Amino acid sequence: DTVLPVLPSLIRKHIRSVIKSQRADGEWQTTEDILWIPDHDEVFGDAALYYGLFLDTMENRVKHMQGFAAWWWLRSGTDDIGFGCVSSGGSYYGDYAHYSGGVAVGFCL
Numbered sequence: 001d002t003v004l005p006v007l008p009s010l011i012r013k014h015i016r017s018v019i020k021s022q023r024a025d026g027e028w029q030t031t032e033d034i035l036w037i038p039d040h041d042e043v044f045g046d047a048a049l050y051y052g053l054f055l056d057t058m059e060n061r062v063k064h065m066q067g068f069a070a071w072w073w074l075r076s077g078t079d080d081i082g083f084g085c086v087s088s089g090g091s092y093y094g095d096y097a098h099y100s101g102g103v104a105v106g107f108c109l
Contacts, residue, residue, distance in 0.1 A: 003035055003105055014109045022075060037103045040076040040084045044092055058090025065102055072102040 004012060021030045022039050043054050043061060054061050062069050063086070074084035078094035085095050095101075 011109070015107050016109065018108050034107065036106050037073060037075040038106050040074055040092065042106075043074060043086060061086050061090035062088065063102060063104055070102050072104055 017034050069088040076084040082094045
């Protein structure tokens with residue numbers, strides 16, 4: 001209800017839902033999503049559906065905020081209190097969930 005309304009209507013009317021799979025509490029779970037945050041395998045895995053967007057270079061994973069490289073959250077959890085992140089340099093790490101960071105929102109047309 002927060003992100004979708006700010007997308008241009010021309011894009012919003014063509015967005016389609018997708019089935020996403022992820023590990024949660026040691027088990028695979030699926031959800032049907034219109035917007036989502038990529039997980040570890042989608043950003044770093046060589047068999048991931050969206051791997052081509054991030055390629056196998058750290059520079060392609062770097063996101064910018066106000067002109068500066070910024071770290072961003074992944075959908076993947078690392079443990080009870082942490083989540084996977086992409087560093088401002090494009091590498092993977094885990095961090096505690098109480099920090100504020102950016103996200104890369106995914107959607108399919």
